[in-house]
Amino acid sequence: MDLDIVALSRLQFAITALYHFIFVPLTLGLSVLLAIMETVYVMTGRVIWRQMTKFWGVLFGINFVLGVATGIVMEFQFGMNWSYYSHYVGDIFGAPLAIEGLMAFFLEATFVGLFFFGWDKLTKVGHLAATWAVALGSNFSALWILIANGWMQNPVGSAFNPQTMRMEITDFAAVLFNPVAQAKFVHTVSAGYVAASLFVLGVSAWYLLKGRHIELAKRSMTVAASFGLAASLSVVVLGDESGYLSSEHQKMKLAAIEAMWHTEPAPAAFTLFGFPDEKARETHYAIRIPAVMGLIGTRSLTTELPGIKDLVDLAKVRIKEGVIAFDALQTIRAAGTTGAVPEAARKAFEDNGTRLGYGLLLKRYVDDPRTAxxxxxxxxxxxTVPMVGPLFWTFRIMVALGMLFILLTAVFFVLSARRRLDRYPMLLWIAVFSIPLPWVAIECGWFVAEVGRQPWIIEGVLPTAAAVSSLGAGTVLFTIIGFVAIYTVLLVIEMKLMLAAIRNGPEPDHQPEAPLVPANLVAAE
Incomplete structure (x- = not known):
């Protein structure tokens, strides 16, 4: 069987990313929930809140360790499976990753130790500061990673150097404040907050059903429902912002998500349901909601959203411009060793250099794009058209689950306010069985973001097929099997440890309850 090194390299990265992202959302969300719970403990002196912080902290710690282990492997893959990518954009992509390691990871790892071992060695306020530092470090890690990923989606603040054949930073501030990166960051961390909230909500519901740790469970559910409702609403708002930015920077991705084969009159309708047919290039039995997609994608009723076929026609034009840029680049590189660069070649590259990546798409079919x-x-x-059917359905699964999370957290928020959390066993069971659903939504979101960008590893700049290392397909296949085996074992271990900690429940905390009345007044009485 002829194994495709590009497909195998993509599969390996996808598998390791999917495994890694099982642990990341819970780390992001639990770190903030721990900080909230301990803040209440410091403010009230109630020992139950310290017990809650310690209990959920154990689950956070188990998840944190495996998240770190799986995340390190992903960074090594850039130099192993994607060496040309690392050479091509290392000056840009490497900077956020280095900052993430030096600033965020060390901050988070240092204060995690203080969180677990500093309860009796630090003051209340000192330990609370360490807990908030853990939360800050977790979110800083996500920030820098998503700045790097956002640049891949929208490569701003950079330019291609024809002499070095590399992308170079021209404006680091533009990379840092890339609107796509900022939208992805807040959307991703909010999804993590939802995952952690549903996790706490579900585990606490199980305790109520079993009649165990009632006070801890009710207070945990109150925090989780409140925090989860706010996070669920923010995910929807921020997802809408991501859709709007896609209409500016990734038009083909948005068209594929909507299975919009033809440009529709403004404002475009939203396809609620349908069956995309990639062979016939049409969507069967489509049920559409008028104007909704136009409002989401353009914030107006008069701006068109281009369809797939029109975007393909535009891609043909850009590919031809990319061939001109490729030809000029060969002349420039040859002149670099023989003398001055011809003015015509310099001018041709200045005019068409931003389309070089489109010219490189032809490398799949011909060695020299100029002969295409x-x-x-x-x-x-x-x-340039990604997989329309899978994108169409994964996006709708993600959106449907998002609506469910809003409904679920809102119901428990109301029950908490009315102090009726334990009155409806059926709702408690729904909360228990909903624990894995945020991960389904998150993995769907990852699929939409990354598969929707194909065939680009850097949108419009470098095709994925041009970025891989010169490895044997057998080597990559062997490592895929190894990663799947090892990561599955790690996942099973984590699940067993988490389930054991949940079954055992919180440890008794014999810390004396802080008096609600100052000691001097008690003595005076």
Whole structure:
């Protein structure tokens, strides 16, 4: 069997990313929930809140360790499976990753130790500061990683150097404040907050059903329902912002998500349901809601959203411009060793250099893009269309689950306010069985974000097929099998440890209850 090194490399990264992202959302959300719970403890002196912080902290610690272990492997893959990518954009992509390691990871790891071992060695306020530092470090890690990923989606603040054949930073502030990166950051961490809230809500509901640790469970559910409702609402708002930015920077992704084969009159309708047919290039039995997609994607009723076929026609034009840029680049590189660069070549590259990546799409069909036939250009243009059917359905699964999370957290928020959390066993069971659903939504979101960008590893700049290392397919296949085996074992271990900690419940905390009345007044009485 002829194994495709590009497909295998993508599969390996996808598998390791999917495994890693099982642990990340819970780390992000639990770190903030721990800080909230301990803040209440410091403010009230009630020992139950310290007990809650310690209990959920154990579950956080188990998850944190495995998240770190799986995350390190992902960074090594850039130099192993994606060496040309690392060479091409290392000056830009490496900077956020280095800052993440030096600033966020060390901050988080240092204060995690203080959180677990500093309860009896630090003051209340000192330990609370360490807990908030853990939460801050967790979110800083996500920030820098998503700045790097956001640049891949919208490569701003950079330029291609034809002499070094590398992308170089021209404006670090533009990379840092990239609107796509900022939207992805707040959307991703909010999804993590939802995952942690549903986790705490579900575990606490199980305790209520079993009649165990009632006070801890009710207070935990109150915090989780309140925090989860706010996070669920923010996910929807921020997801809408991501959709709007996609209409500006990733039009093909948005068109594929909507299975919008043709440009529709403004404002475009939202396809609630349908069956995308990639062979016929149409969507069967579509049920559409008028104007909604236009409002989401353009914030107006008069701006069109281009369809897939029109975007493919635009890609053909850009591929031809990319061929001109490729030809000029060969002349510039040859002149670099023989003398001055011809002015015509310099001008051609200045005019068309930003389309070089489109020219490189032809490498799949011909060694020299300048010799490509019209049929090969047409094939390369259609390669810019990602998998429409899977994107269409995963996006709708994600949205449907998001609506469910709002409803679920709102119900428990109301029950908490009315002090009726234990009155409806059926709702408690729904909360228990909903624990894995945020991870389903999060993995769907990851799929939409990353598969929707294909065939680009850097949107419009570098095709994925051009970024892989020169490895044997057998080698990559062997490592895929190894990673799946090891990560599955780690996942099973984590699940057993988490379930054991939940079954055992919180440890008794013999810390004396802080008096609600100052000691001097008690003595005076």
């Amino acid at each position: 036939t019209p049929e090969q250009i047409d094939k390369a243009a259609w390669d």
